[in-house]
Amino acid sequence: MRTKGGDQQAMTELxxxxxxxxxxxxxxxxxxxxxxxxxxxxxxxQVWRNPKAFVAGRGSLGAWLAVMARNRAIDSLRRRRPTDSxxxxxxxxxxxIGSDVERNRMMEKVRGVLxxxxxxxxxxxxxxxxxxxxxxxxxxxxxxxxxxxKTRIRSALMTLRKAIGA
Amino acid sequence: MQEEHIPQxxxxxxxxxxxQSHELAAVRLHLDGCAECRHALAEVNGDxxxxxxxxxxxxLPVGARQRFVExxxxxxxxxxxxxxxxxxxxxxxxxxxxxxxxxxxxxAAASLFFAFSLQQKVRxxxxxxxxxxxxxxxxxxxxxxxxQVLDVLTAPSAKRxxxxxxxxxxxxxxxxxxxxxxxxxxxQANDLGQLEADKTYELWIIPANGQAPIPAGLFRPDPTGSxxxxxxxxxxxxxxxxxxxTIEKAEGSASPTAPIILVGAVAATGE
Numbered sequence: 001m002r003t004k005g006g007d008q009q010a011m012t013e014l015x016x017x018x019x020x021x022x023x024x025x026x027x028x029x030x031x032x033x034x035x036x037x038x039x040x041x042x043x044x045x046q047v048w049r050n051p052k053a054f055v056a057g058r059g060s061l062g063a064w065l066a067v068m069a070r071n072r073a074i075d076s077l078r079r080r081r082p083t084d085s086x087x088x089x090x091x092x093x094x095x096x097i098g099s100d101v102e103r104n105r106m107m108e109k110v111r112g113v114l115x116x117x118x119x120x121x122x123x124x125x126x127x128x129x130x131x132x133x134x135x136x137x138x139x140x141x142x143x144x145x146x147x148x149x150k151t152r153i154r155s156a157l158m159t160l161r162k163a164i165g166a
Numbered sequence: 167m168q169e170e171h172i173p174q175x176x177x178x179x180x181x182x183x184x185x186q187s188h189e190l191a192a193v194r195l196h197l198d199g200c201a202e203c204r205h206a207l208a209e210v211n212g213d214x215x216x217x218x219x220x221x222x223x224x225x226l227p228v229g230a231r232q233r234f235v236e237x238x239x240x241x242x243x244x245x246x247x248x249x250x251x252x253x254x255x256x257x258x259x260x261x262x263x264x265x266x267x268x269x270x271x272x273x274a275a276a277s278l279f280f281a282f283s284l285q286q287k288v289r290x291x292x293x294x295x296x297x298x299x300x301x302x303x304x305x306x307x308x309x310x311x312x313x314q315v316l317d318v319l320t321a322p323s324a325k326r327x328x329x330x331x332x333x334x335x336x337x338x339x340x341x342x343x344x345x346x347x348x349x350x351x352x353x354q355a356n357d358l359g360q361l362e363a364d365k366t367y368e369l370w371i372i373p374a375n376g377q378a379p380i381p382a383g384l385f386r387p388d389p390t391g392s393x394x395x396x397x398x399x400x401x402x403x404x405x406x407x408x409x410x411x412t413i414e415k416a417e418g419s420a421s422p423t424a425p426i427i428l429v430g431a432v433a434a435t436g437e
Contacts, residue, residue: 008235008242009289015234016296020223020303023230028221037230041237048238063215070218074183090204091211103219110220128184129217135184150175157178157213164216 011048018062019044022069029073029130039072062103063091074132106164113163114156120144121156128153172196172203174210181210225307231300338391340428342409344371349400351382355411355428358387364416367427369395372408374432380404384418406432 022043027036043065114122127133127141135153139146172180172193179185180193197203340355353369361367366386370379383398411428412419 008238009292011238012235013292013296015231016299019231019234020226021219021221023226024221024224025218027224033227037227037233040226040230041234044234045237045241048241060215062219063212066215066218067211070214071183090208091215092205092208106216107220110216114217114220125217128179128182129214133184134186135179136186138184150179153182153184154175154178157210157217158174160216161209161213 011044014047014061015044018065021062022065025066025069026073026076029070029132030077035076036073039069039076043068043072067091070129077132109164110160113160117156117159121152121159124149124152125156171200172206174206177203177207177210181207181214225303226300228304338428340409340411340430342369342430344406344409344432346403346405349402349404351395351398351400353383353385353395353409355385355387355393357391358393358427359391360389361386361413365413366416366418367393368412368414368418368422369398370410370412370422371400371404371406372410374405374407379410379422381418381420382409384414408432 019040023036023040026039026043027033030036030039046068047065114125117125123142124138127138128135133141135146135149138144138149142149144152176185176189176193180190185193197207336357338355338357338359340353342351342353344351351371355367358367366384368384369382371382372379380400382400383395385393385395387393408429408431410422410426410430412422412424412426414423
């Protein structure tokens, strides 16, 4: 990543490439354009100030930024301090989504898989991932046992993993 | 004894930050010492990244890029030393003095110049590409908004309501119920204007047979503009064509004085 060493141009290119994605994820969680922009700026500034936080071995940069954006947006939603360090986020991506075309094709596939999940799984993932509820809060809201909530979320991700890896 | 690995359900919740705080410590402790679970967690993070990235792309707010670039520049100017250091470190060492080295250095300089020119060109093209991408995003947003407008305007279920300027003061109205056979009349008026002390409202029956209007009672509105005339003395058996209200002297008048404040024709159904 060329941002190492404080290259503004490289950072701007990074922003141009991933800014919309990071903003869209934050907006999806927060539903507030102003807060979403704040989260987006925070994510990119963490990269700018601490470019070593991301190393290629941690996964694809886009995927890493996506997880960062979601986690920071949830922190903002819950009005809490960041619960994890950028150094904590390590991910393994099954797919190469380096090019825009490949990424768009992949995201269409992911949307299709998520849409086809059983409704209970969709709702559980929605509440946990985009609303930032804990499994206890989801169980309380839905009236389902904790174990059921956990299983639904895991099953949804496993279905996604299998479909993408197929 | 080997500690049991973290169940995948819990790894998923951990990655989503959906665990209760008291559960986190045990998971973190295990992760610190278990490469297998760390790898499993990384895979879950990869899955979650896909979920996050599948969110529908929205255009950036207007000016967001500029704000970011300006903040970046401000931050860079505060911490400019690191940037300068990295640039300085790229300078080549002093050239050797023999001819072969001179030739080599000249070739290297030419290559550097060419590389520099190429880099400038790449940056310029990158800038242009970024601007075009930004313009495309803005255009997409404009198109989406135009489509929304069109959807609203053409939706069959849309409610269409005509709004007009609200009247600051409500218009006076009156309602008369008249039974010609026995000369019974009940009249109720609302939102009437207040009158001077020497004036009064007067109700008139306009007979259907073309005779002169018959006075049907004097009245003054209360502070809210309401007034009524109930069963005034009237001749029986006089069909009415219309009713009217005028402003007259306090003692009333034998014939109506223009202008007519309220007027209403008797409808075919009788009212």
